[in-house]
Amino acid sequence: MENLEFQLGEGESTSFWNHHWTGSLTLADQFPRLFRLSNNPGGSIKSMGTWNDGVWEWNLEWRRILLDREKDQVSALLSSINNFKLVKGKPDGWKWKLLPDGCFTVKSAYKAICDGVCAPQQKNHALSVIWNAPATHNAKVTAWRMMCGRMATIDNLLKRQVPIPNSEIVCKLCYLEDEDTEHLFFSCQKSTEIWYVILSWLGVQSALPSSKTAHFLAFINLGRKKDVRFLSGAWICVVWCIWKQRNRCIFDQGSWIKEKIVAEIKSRLWGWQKTFQMGSLPSDFRSWFEAVSLVD
Structure with missing residues (x-):
């Protein structure tokens, strides 16, 4: 209640x-x-x-x-x-306090349950891992703000009483549902395609939760203990690239091209793994681009 x-x-x-x-x-x-x-x-x-x-x-x-x-x-x-x-x-x-319009939805209730299961100790752990992940400062700040509910997504802008026309609240990636944090990054059919491609690239198969904290913790535990550092950086990179492409679609009339976004993620991670020494990963770019298998 x-x-x-x-x-x-x-x-x-x-x-x-x-x-x-x-x-x-x-x-x-x-x-x-x-x-x-x-x-x-x-x-x-x-x-x-x-x-x-x-x-x-x-x-x-x-x-x-x-x-x-x-x-x-x-x-x-x-x-x-x-x-x-x-x-x-x-x-x-x-009034359902979790949504700006006060109307109950199963989706928002499910999100509250997932967040409740993960909070607060697991959320604090996730934030700590993100802040120490092998990623650029801007990318980590983006992921940290998203995890804390401080991204300028439509749902957060509405909570801050920012006036937004009804025609502008739809997700600009899929145009099927209203934009909120969990939808944009984890359940939108466009972003979900990216996650599945990255999972395949990593050589793993898994169904990931749609709650942000649960999604992060599930993702970084896909491999072995020694893979957590790399996986935390990979998760941040995917989130960052989805956010950047979302902004291009809104402000620069950009288009969503899955292959181009996946290539950007892999290229950025290649640079990060060289800069931050993520571990024993493929040493040449061609091998890296084709697969980074976490399975021996």
């Missing part, structure tokens, strides 16, 4: 006394004596007042004339509910 948030509308479907609309306790629990004295103990919020020139006014009715100490409790009750604003004509409902 931590990702759900109740949003009060006009109060028609919410019980004034018996629902948790003001906090962790119901008003019946907070003010039991007034609850017993109420003339409408099962009534909705909407039934407890009226609209007067567009302004909501509470009109609580009691079974008898209240004593002075009971009137003090009424004052405390009104003080506790006056900050809650009803919205005329809007139904009560729940």
Whole structure:
């Protein structure tokens, strides 16, 4: 329930006394004596007042004339509910806090579950491996920002209240789904093709998760322990090249050519493995370009 948030509308479907609309306790629990004295103990919020020139006014009715100490409790009750604003004509409902539009999706729930399984120790471990990976500084910063949810992807821009037309929220690689971090890098059919080609190049077969932390940890453990250093650099390189090509498609009217992107990834990794001494890998470029098998 931590990702759900109740949003009060006009109060028609919410019980004034018996629902948790003001906090962790119901008003019946907070003010039991007034609850017993109420003339409408099962009534909705909407039934407890009226609209007067567009302004909501509470009109609580009691079974008898209240004593002075009971009137003090009424004052405390009104003080506790006056900050809650009803919205005329809007139904009560729940907001899914993980998405900007507040609407629940199975995809976002699955992502939350995956992130919950991996966080926080595994996420911290992933960030540490990324920061110490054999890759250029800019590429590591890109991967680190993506892992921390700080990339300027459409979903993150919407969370920051950046106005984006509905026509611009679609993924510019596949044009099939709205762009968010996990989709762009790990589940978009275009980026997924890149990952499968790279897996084949490495001589391994594996189904990778779509959650960023789980994806990274699964990828760097595809080989042996001695391969983790190289694989962390390879993962960063793929993420970086996908991001660069995404930006070319948006800002430079570039086109997505799988073979060209894969070649860029392999070429950059060739330079990185020479610079950062990634281990015993093919020494000539032709052999490197054809295959880097992690399997003996």
